[in-house]
Amino acid sequence: MMSEHPKQTKQKDRKSHQPSAKLRGSTRDDAKTRLSKTLSYVLRHGAEKERIPIRPDGFVLVNDLLSTPKFRELDFETLQSIVKEDNKQRYHLVQDVDQDGTPSDWIIRANQGHSLKTVEVEDKDILSAEEVPMAVHGTNKKAWASIEKQGLSKMTRNHIHIAQGLTGDTVISGKLFTPLQLQRRFANFNKGMRNSADIFIYIDLQKALGAGYKFQLSANGVILTAGNEKGFLPPEFFSQVERRVGKSGREPLPGWEGAIHPKSSEVVIGSTQSESNPADS
Template sequence: MNDLELENKKKKGTKQRGHPRDTPEVRISKSLSWLLRHGAEKAGLRVRLDGYAKVSDVLSNPMFRNVTFVDLERVVKRDQKSRFHLLLEPQTSGSSGSDDVKLELQPIHSASDIPMAVHGTSRKAWELIAKQGLSRMNRNHIHLAQGIPGNNVLSGMRNSSQILIFIDVQKALDAGIKFYLSMNGVVLTEGNADGFLSTEFFLGVENADHTPVQGWAGSQPIDPISTSAAAPVLSERAVLTETTVYQEAET
């Protein structure tokens, strides 16, 4: 790769997401979604154990060089899909700045504590998941939603998910797998000692149209009506600032 190609690659990585005809707010929203959901590691963004990242770190990314905190707050408030949760925390006196924070995670003791636990993924990713189960990879937890898009449920799951993996939470709990509910409604599990949630805990696997995935013996159709009981808001991985004492109410 020559110097010109390298420079072009760098410039491409600093451009905001979205179509040139999109409004500035839409482009900020799309860029924020990509950064928090997919691009954190590539961009060198430090994400806390609970999935939150500092606003100051987000705004230091080249994609947001002309974006202020006020701009970001406006985008979060106006996001019709409620994908983001902005938590503003008090500054801790004498803090070392470490991300080793104590998480406020609510333990899930029974499957009845949540409507469901489902993971959305692509067909390509499913090929590996079907063999080894869900992996937390470089994260601290495997992230699951309490509902699926549609049926008046806003789950935080991408509408583009091609495969829906429903988890038998009670069976996993009985096997010693721990589950937690984060403050923004995401179901979290570390999986087993190796960081995996085995396929033996898959209650059912469906295509996006709710038809069973062929070739997977454990697959059962899941009644989509059951998602109507899901929590009303499940946020995307959220952003925070470290100095003020205001918490954005979920709607």
């Protein structure tokens, strides 16, 4: 039977509750922001801990989600709003269908970033470096000290996250676009990048592909790789490394100079970079 929307606790009952202290994020954040951060955590890492059944493709039933005490302040309309307004496009909310094609229950998943080993989201394989404009990972100086020696690590996640570019520093080879076209075309370029990043590691994607490393593109535009058998992408696949200079500049790190620069026929837009917090990207 078709489910038009998930079951919800009566609104008057929800309003009687104060925001849960167990929600993620700072107490300075508004309730909607904390709900979004908690949703990101549960769908990527905590579904099993919260006893929410999660499918191998990462989807959970919205009804199961809304029935947990952690989301007592969340209703379906707010959930829709969180998904729609999320500038990183972290979530995929859709109405499932039965085998005969009849619309069924609403389901939701995180597009990438899972640490749950039972989840393997189906992503698009990248077969050539030409399929993406570039591959760059943002980190900080403290982390770079170990990355320089051992490479990028997926750590507790299922994949290493790599962005397709830097916000406001988008390169388009030999083409001119309207501002609206640029906004649409490059909406996903900096997904997987932290706001706090001051070190930028450019990946020689074609060299890594040639060495047998597997790369996929997530539904929201993040380049993903599980790395080698130990979960690392070694430094031999770094083509250049840059450090932040001031608020908007960058310069190559000594010993890590490369050739990642726009050609004279390319158009460069803006001059700033941004990334998402790893817990929320």
